[in-house]
Amino acid sequence: MASSTTLRSAGLLECFHIVRHHLSLDSCVVVAAKYASLDGRSLSQETLFAALKTVVEKHPSLCLKVQQEDAKPSYAKLDKVDLSLVVQFSDAEDVELAIQRQLSTRFDTSAELPLWRLQVLANNTVVFAYHHGIGDGLSGVAFHMTLLDAVKVMTPNESLQTIVEIPKSIALPLPLEKVTNLRPSIFKILAEILGLFLPVSWTRLGSAWTGNPVPAAKPNLEPRVKLITLTSSEMNTFSQVCRSHKATVTSALYVLAATTISRLIPPSSEKYTKLVAAVAISLRGPANASADLMCDYVTAHKSYPLIDTVFDWSKATSYATELQRQRLVSRQEVGMLSLLSGNYIGFFNSQLGRKRGSTFEISNAGRIASSEGQWRIEDMVFAQCNVILGSALTMSVVGDPTGAMTIALTWSETAVDDMLAEAYATEFVDGFRALLV
Known part of the structure; x- marks a missing residue:
């Protein structure tokens, strides 16, 4: 071959x-x-x-x-x-x-x-x-x-x-920077450069709990996976409740994730006041790319929710608006990679031994539409790795044609203790079901 x-x-x-x-x-x-x-x-x-x-x-x-x-x-x-x-x-x-x-x-x-x-x-x-x-x-x-x-x-x-x-001739989708404007603003660039020189304790990250630091030496790639399945009946009710509060499923999951983690932060972490969340945003819209295209057109929006153990629908409503506002602005996050001048290896190696950049990540692939025919698909699962440098906990979400939703929770033992992650999965489901009544 x-x-x-x-x-x-x-x-x-x-x-x-x-x-x-x-x-x-x-x-x-x-x-x-x-x-x-x-x-x-x-x-x-x-x-x-x-x-x-x-x-x-x-x-x-x-x-x-x-x-x-x-x-x-x-x-x-x-x-x-x-x-x-x-x-x-x-x-x-x-x-x-x-x-x-x-x-x-x-x-x-x-x-x-x-x-x-x-x-x-x-x-x-x-x-x-x-x-x-x-x-x-x-x-x-x-x-x-x-x-x-x-x-x-x-x-x-x-x-x-x-x-x-x-075939001898095939046409790959163009890279993201060729189909939409990724150019970061001068303010974004200056803020990033300033962050390189400031001690972490002087930045918002300094007061945020993000799990264990990234190991100084690369550990073995051994991700943990926990699948959380929410039934079609539960998701139907949840979606209705979200709409009644002018929130989205993603924004509600974001607040629920933050409140769940807030209850599980180790007592030794009392000095921290906030978390760091990264929520994936598809750039297929700005790139004018169809849903059936295989491409790498995604970015993420980072935010800093306060440590708070009580779920508040107003926060979910506010975050839904924030995500909508970020659909174009978030393109700058990918554009910032141009500042590396191709030195990706140096960038990744510089992350080893440092504080983890985010507490949790949510990537929601949405619900897959049903279709007619002899065959159908169900029980869909979406999962990602990136457990060494990535968020302490990652939630990859997808809804299947039946209306059910599966969340793949991934982590590594170098990021959070297995007991904490398992407790998070249990309490997240309990918190989710409490919102249905």
């Missing part, structure tokens, strides 16, 4: 994710979904491989490898993709364990293999793991929606074809 055709250089955000993976600080993004047929049929290898051929041909991001990860990363086209090397059928059914193992496994970028892999569990759950450099969280959703459409038109007697030949 040889490849030598360079397609284009990686963009600002793509380089960020490529180098972070190269330094063993991250592994992949995972989006899983259970495929169910009306007649109870299993997803056979023949049907899946035939459908995957259609998916690979539609999404150029699935036909790539990366080059020069430690210098100036670029994407090269593979001549072909051998599905037998990237798809594994398993007798296992434990989705949580499967996702944890995927998040613990980096890609061998030196091999002539694409930057994704599939694990098909015994219960028809398809676990799609992919390099963050080829897609954001919504890209995993786009993959499954394309696969579902392809599976629907496959016949049960499809012949087994493992090789997908890649």
Whole structure:
């Protein structure tokens, strides 16, 4: 499976994710979904491989490898993709364990293999793991929606074809900075430069609890995963309550996360008065990109909620307005990467041994629309790694066509104690259900 055709250089955000993976600080993004047929049929290898051929041909991001990860990363086209090397059928059914193992496994970028892999569990759950450099969280959703459409038109007697030949000419989506304005304001640049020279204790971060510091030496990549499932009935009620308060699901989850963590902060952390939250914002709108595109078009908005153990709907309402206001402003966060002048390795290494930059992160991929046909998807899960340098706790959220919502809580033992994370999951669910009455 040889490849030598360079397609284009990686963009600002793509380089960020490529180098972070190269330094063993991250592994992949995972989006899983259970495929169910009306007649109870299993997803056979023949049907899946035939459908995957259609998916690979539609999404150029699935036909790539990366080059020069430690210098100036670029994407090269593979001549072909051998599905037998990237798809594994398993007798296992434990989705949580499967996702944890995927998040613990980096890609061998030196091999002539694409930057994704599939694990098909015994219960028809398809676990799609992919390099963050080829897609954001919504890209995993786009993959499954394309696969579902392809599976629907496959016949049960499809012949087994493992090789997908890649056309000589494919067009990758442009990097984010080519499709929307990421240029940071002079005030943003000055504030960032000032922050480099001030002691942490003089900044807002100094008074914020963000879990344990980043280890001085890179630990093994061993993410913990806890799946939290909220039923369609619960989500229907929750959405109605959110609307009644002019809040959104994301803004309410944000306040609930902050109040839950506030109750669990260790007694030794009494000196802290606030938390740091990072909430992902899709830039597909400003980039004029469709929902079915696989691309890396995302940013994050950072805020500093006060430590407060009481849920307040007015805060959820206010934060919903704040997020809406940040949809364009937040592009500057990605634009700030241009100040690194390509020295991503130096940047990441400088984070080792320092205070963690955020307490919790929320990435909400939204609810997936239902569709008609012989096949449907359900029980969707979205999960991310980045547990070494990232937030102490990360919540990746997705709603499936049934209306249920799954939250993948990820962390590492170097960031927070396992007991704290498990207690957080329990108290978060209790707090969520208390809002329904």
